[in-house]
Amino acid sequence: MNNDDDKKNQKSGMYRRDFLKLSAGVTGGMMLSGGLSQLAQAADYPAIGNYPAGIKGSSVFMGIAVPRTGPYSAQGEDEIKGYLLAIDHINKGTALARAYSPHSRKGLLGKKIEYGIADNQTKPNVAVQAISKFIGDNKAMMVTGSVSSAVAIAAGKLCDRERTLYLPTISGSNATTGKDCQRYSFRACHFAYTSAKALAPVIKNALGAGKKVAYLTPDYTYGHSVYNSMKQFTEAQGWSTATNQLAPLGTSDFSTYLLNIANSGADVLVNIAFGRDAVISTKQAKQFGLLDKMTLVMPYMAPFFADEVGADMLQGVYGTTEYWWTLAEHNHLAKAFVSDFEKRNGRKPGWSAHVAFLQTMLWARAVESAHTFHPPTVVAEYEKGNKITTDIGDVHWRAEDHQLVRPVYVIRGKKPAAMRNKADFYDIVDSVPGKDVMPPIELFGCKLGSAT
Amino acid sequence: MSMPSLPLFLSQLFNGLATGLLLSLISAGLTIIYGTLGVLNLAHGALFMVGAYAGFMALQWTGSFAAAIVGGMLGALFVGLIMERVIVRFFYQRPPEDQILVTFGIGIVITELVRLSFGGIAKPIPVPSWGEGVTKLGLFFYPNYRIEMMVFVAAALLLLYLLLYRTRIGMIVRAGIEDSLMVNMLGINVYRVFLLVFGIGAMTAGFAGIVTAPILAVTPDMGEVFLVQCFVVIVIGGVGSFPGAIIGGIIAGEIVSMTSMFSPAYSQVMLFAVMAVLLAVRPQGLFGIEGRE
Numbered sequence: 001m002n003n004d005d006d007k008k009n010q011k012s013g014m015y016r017r018d019f020l021k022l023s024a025g026v027t028g029g030m031m032l033s034g035g036l037s038q039l040a041q042a043a044d045y046p047a048i049g050n051y052p053a054g055i056k057g058s059s060v061f062m063g064i065a066v067p068r069t070g071p072y073s074a075q076g077e078d079e080i081k082g083y084l085l086a087i088d089h090i091n092k093g094t095a096l097a098r099a100y101s102p103h104s105r106k107g108l109l110g111k112k113i114e115y116g117i118a119d120n121q122t123k124p125n126v127a128v129q130a131i132s133k134f135i136g137d138n139k140a141m142m143v144t145g146s147v148s149s150a151v152a153i154a155a156g157k158l159c160d161r162e163r164t165l166y167l168p169t170i171s172g173s174n175a176t177t178g179k180d181c182q183r184y185s186f187r188a189c190h191f192a193y194t195s196a197k198a199l200a201p202v203i204k205n206a207l208g209a210g211k212k213v214a215y216l217t218p219d220y221t222y223g224h225s226v227y228n229s230m231k232q233f234t235e236a237q238g239w240s241t242a243t244n245q246l247a248p249l250g251t252s253d254f255s256t257y258l259l260n261i262a263n264s265g266a267d268v269l270v271n272i273a274f275g276r277d278a279v280i281s282t283k284q285a286k287q288f289g290l291l292d293k294m295t296l297v298m299p300y301m302a303p304f305f306a307d308e309v310g311a312d313m314l315q316g317v318y319g320t321t322e323y324w325w326t327l328a329e330h331n332h333l334a335k336a337f338v339s340d341f342e343k344r345n346g347r348k349p350g351w352s353a354h355v356a357f358l359q360t361m362l363w364a365r366a367v368e369s370a371h372t373f374h375p376p377t378v379v380a381e382y383e384k385g386n387k388i389t390t391d392i393g394d395v396h397w398r399a400e401d402h403q404l405v406r407p408v409y410v411i412r413g414k415k416p417a418a419m420r421n422k423a424d425f426y427d428i429v430d431s432v433p434g435k436d437v438m439p440p441i442e443l444f445g446c447k448l449g450s451a452t
Numbered sequence: 453m454s455m456p457s458l459p460l461f462l463s464q465l466f467n468g469l470a471t472g473l474l475l476s477l478i479s480a481g482l483t484i485i486y487g488t489l490g491v492l493n494l495a496h497g498a499l500f501m502v503g504a505y506a507g508f509m510a511l512q513w514t515g516s517f518a519a520a521i522v523g524g525m526l527g528a529l530f531v532g533l534i535m536e537r538v539i540v541r542f543f544y545q546r547p548p549e550d551q552i553l554v555t556f557g558i559g560i561v562i563t564e565l566v567r568l569s570f571g572g573i574a575k576p577i578p579v580p581s582w583g584e585g586v587t588k589l590g591l592f593f594y595p596n597y598r599i600e601m602m603v604f605v606a607a608a609l610l611l612l613y614l615l616l617y618r619t620r621i622g623m624i625v626r627a628g629i630e631d632s633l634m635v636n637m638l639g640i641n642v643y644r645v646f647l648l649v650f651g652i653g654a655m656t657a658g659f660a661g662i663v664t665a666p667i668l669a670v671t672p673d674m675g676e677v678f679l680v681q682c683f684v685v686i687v688i689g690g691v692g693s694f695p696g697a698i699i700g701g702i703i704a705g706e707i708v709s710m711t712s713m714f715s716p717a718y719s720q721v722m723l724f725a726v727m728a729v730l731l732a733v734r735p736q737g738l739f740g741i742e743g744r745e
Contacts, residue, residue, distance in 0.1 A: 069673055073572040097537040219717050246717040252677045255467050255598070255710035256719060262593070263460040279574050279669045285666060287579060289586040308574045327518055409740065 045305060045374040048452060049163030051169045054139035055373045059112040062087070062360075063134025063143040065155065067129050068119040072147035072275040074304050075352040079145060079169050080117060081345055082356030085337075087113045090364050096336050100361035100390065103368035116140075122147065122249070124154035131155055135162050141166065141373050142363055147275065147352070148249070149173030149222040156185040160449060163375050167359040170322075170352055172274070172300045173225040176402040183451050184375065186382055188362065188404040189355045192222070193439045194297050194321040196229035198408040198432040203318050204237045207268065207295055212242045214266030214294070216257055216281055219246040220274055222300075227273045230299050240271025242266035247273070247281075249442055254281040258288045269294040279308040301411065303350025306425035314413030314425060321409050323354040324426055325390065331393035342388070348423045358390060362404075376451040395434065399440040403435035455642060456713045463592035464709040470598050472705020473605045474664060478678055479685040479697040480612055481656035486631040487692030489647045490566035491540060491551045496657055496682070497675025503528040503658025504665040504674060505566055508575050517580035521662050528658020529651055531562065536650040541643065559675075567672040574669035584664070604663050608656065609698060614650070616694055625649055629692060684727045690740025699738060 013385040038435040045051065064083055066076035089097040091113055093106040107113065116138055118130035128144075132139040135158075144158055144167040146152035152168035153176060159166030160182040167186055168176060174192045176185075190198075191223040212247070213234055217223040223246070231241055242265040245257035258281075261269060269290060273281045278298065282305075285291055298305065301319030304368060325348040328338040337357060349357075365388065367373060383399040395406045419425065456464070463632075482496045506527020507520040514520075535558055543551045583597030616622040624645050627635050636642045661675070668674055681704065689700025707726055711719040730737065 068572075073671075073673075074574070077572055192738060248717070248720055250677060252674065253471055255471060256464060256709045257716050259460065259463045259592075260712065260716065261468055263457060263463070276574060276669050276671055280667075283669070284667055287586075289593055289595070304573055308576065310576055310578075 006440075025386065031317075045372065045377065049375045050135065050139045050141055051374050054141045055111065057111075060108060060142075060373065061116045061134070061140045062113055062115045062136045063118070063131060063138060064115055064145045065118045065120040065130045065143065066145040067122040067147050067151075070122040070278050072122050072170075074308075075147045075275055075302065075350065076119075076122075076145070076172060078303055078350040079147070079350040079356040080334075080342070082349065082353030083144070083360055085341055085344065085353070086357045086360035086364075089110065089379060090360070096333070096340070099333055099336075100388075101365035101368045104364055108364055108367055109371070109373065120145065121365065122151065124148075124150050127151045127155050128158050131158055131166075135159070135164050140164060141375075144356070144359060144363075145169055146151040146171050148220070149176055149225070150220050152176050152187075153180045153221065156180065158183040160184045163452075164348065165363070165375060165378060166361060168290055169356050169359060171222070173221040174219050174229065174439070174444045175225060176202045177401040177444050179402050181446035181448060183379060183402075183448045186359075186362075186402045186404070188201045188359050188406070189322045189351075190320060190406065190408045191403075192225035192229040192300070192414065193444075194408050194434070194437040196233045197437040198225065198410055198430065199297070199299055199318065199320050200230070200233035200237060202410045202430055203268075203297055204234075204239070206318065209238055211239045211256065211268045212264075213239055213268045213270055214242045214261040214264050215244040216254070216271045216273055216285075217244055217246050218249050218277060220249055222274070222449070223272050226299055230270055230272075247277070249277065251277060252280060254284045257281075257289070258285055258290060259410055261285075262288060262290055262293075267294055268297060270297045270299060272299060272301060274302045276308075278302050279307055281311055302403075303352045306413070307423075311414065311416040311419060311425055315415045317413040318429075319411055321350040321411050321426075323349075324351070324409055324411060324428055325349060325423065326428065327391065327409075328427075329392075331391050333389075337391055349447045354391075361390075362388065375415075379451050398438070398441070400448070401437070401444075402448070405438055407434055459591040460713060462590065462596070463594065464713050465542055465706070465712075466589065466594060468709030469702060469707070470594075470602045471708065472483065472702035473602055473609070474660060474701070475678075475681055475685050475699045476701025477605045477608055477656060477705050478660045479682040480609065480690070480694060481653040481699055482682050483659075483686045483689070483692055483697045484612075484616075484625070484694060485650060485653040486686070487694075488625050488632075489540075489544060489646050490632075491543065491555065492548070493540075493653070494552060494679070495535065495562060496558040496653070497679030498559040498562040499528045499532055499654045499657040499713075500661040500675040500678055501566065501670075501672060502531050502562060503661025504577070504670045505570060505575070505661030505667075506658065507665055508577055508670055511577060520665075521575070521659065524662025524665075525655045525658045529655045532654020532657075533647070533651050535654075536647055540650070541646070544646070563672045563675075570672065572671065574671050577665040579666040601663050601667075604661070608659055610693070612652075612656065623649065672724070677702035681723070686724055686739055687727050688730055690737030693737070693739040696737055696739030 044137045066079045068076050069075050097104050120127035131143050146168040147170045149171040151170035156166050172191050176188050217227045252376050297315045298319035301321050328335040366381045368376050370377045384395050385396045385399050387394050409428050411426040412429050485493050503524040510523025511520040579597045585596050586593040589720030685700040685704050689696025707723050708719045711722040
């Protein structure tokens, strides 16, 4: 690492980027540790973002900012485990890493991936501070991590300005690759629109026509997005909307909202809450007798929801997920991921870990295919939209809004008696191909900025 | 904006009372400690959480919810007493900012220790068998467990009242609130009373933690939300006032419930708006005494 060099140049009052241009062009001696190939690489492209400052040593830095406290902390911790698994495979150049990134050998373009982990507390301002440190102090070449879309959008804006790649992990809002899309940001998970479009026909088939729906909605961009998309697709199939109860993120007592729902005359309860909020609100809905009168639907099912509410409450509940561990029974890449994760962590991965793993692997692939860390070139590599074989089948990036075109899994809670082991909570009732559920490009108003 | 139906109005009115009483109890523990010891205990939310986890362990061992309640209270009492003896008592004479920092720090340490031992994923505490189901109260339905919880909480508040207003110890505590120097001069060991008060405060937090555990998710940071609401309650009721905590809690519960009928998204905002207005009009709170710190 060349942190010492940077400290020196800060002391001398020189602007970092000027210094980098100089060092890249003139002073080869300062790059002795990197060797000639790095010099050639650095000379090929003009300095931008942390390039080439972040690749002068024998390692590159990846900044991980996830919620480790607050209502989404269980998902944040799971994401970390997914990142660590991917980093380990990439650094060792295993067969699993090469399955995602065929050009990979040990490390990323021969450099070891180093990482830092910060707690974003599910708060956009805290995330922005942590990421600024990663970019400024650690010269991160990639920043990642989110459970809240509000955090993902704030982080995306910052990284775009800094010309540093940002990869959100969980982000369900339509805005993330819609009106708040960023040139330097790529989303791999499913989201409000694709979930609702995949789920609506399944629940209509299962529950019948003419249902009245009550919504319990977290009051921020993610909740509003899922509500709008679910309303659109359920009303298009003849259902109606009875009430929409907006509750702040981190609510602990949902009784007031649940009483409004109980008096709304609805027969389907769509609970959009996520993380701990989903657990508390569903338990409370059960206690208020709502689940005896209404069918519960969780359009954006949170990882660990099943473990935390228990199988009894879950049977017959419909939802969508990014991943479910039983995919390992049909796909050898999924099997490799699930069994290695289980070996290291003693439990099945949640979809939070999976999407963290997938994003890291897809980043490695883009960098290796581009043969450089030069940010605009890596972005251009993503935007080629080539077919990529993964553990969720063949996927590709959509160049216009940077959304991964990928399948959405519709799941249903199993009867406790039908569970084969204590983690066997769901049946995958439908696997909807990405191309069938993607929104038209112009629908959510994505306008990508310049890469340079 | 349409007018809410009568069943909805009545159910929200009742719900406001139920959630309000719970806030009253947690705030009472906080306010008694502050009133007597002069320490604003920012680890109160952590003690609430300790009660839930200690209760969870007792439930695991015994399978009995009654044992869980006892376990929750004892767990919080134990942690509270250690906290007082080892750290907090050295801060009685220090400036308020030191007290706030140290109790805030203790709260973080306790929370993280629990996270380290139990993990961040919620622990399930099911509603006890005698609390399942719903009851029809006139025009609306309400969960049995929440009704029973109201009874528990009201009983605990009554016990606290009797202790404070009908016993010799209570008299000393209340005298200590008014003038601890004078009480000391009368030959009463105020510091032993302080330990007792701290223990009572911790125990009420633990009790509240375990009885609410079946309706919440038991996680290491479950106490934080309550701590914030309790500040609003004691500001409304008057800092250091026991009756203020009770009335303030009920008012806070009703504000949230009533507002949510019209606009759920603004129910929490309204709570803070009322607090702000009250601070402007009557800074000492409803039952507070003007000029006392």
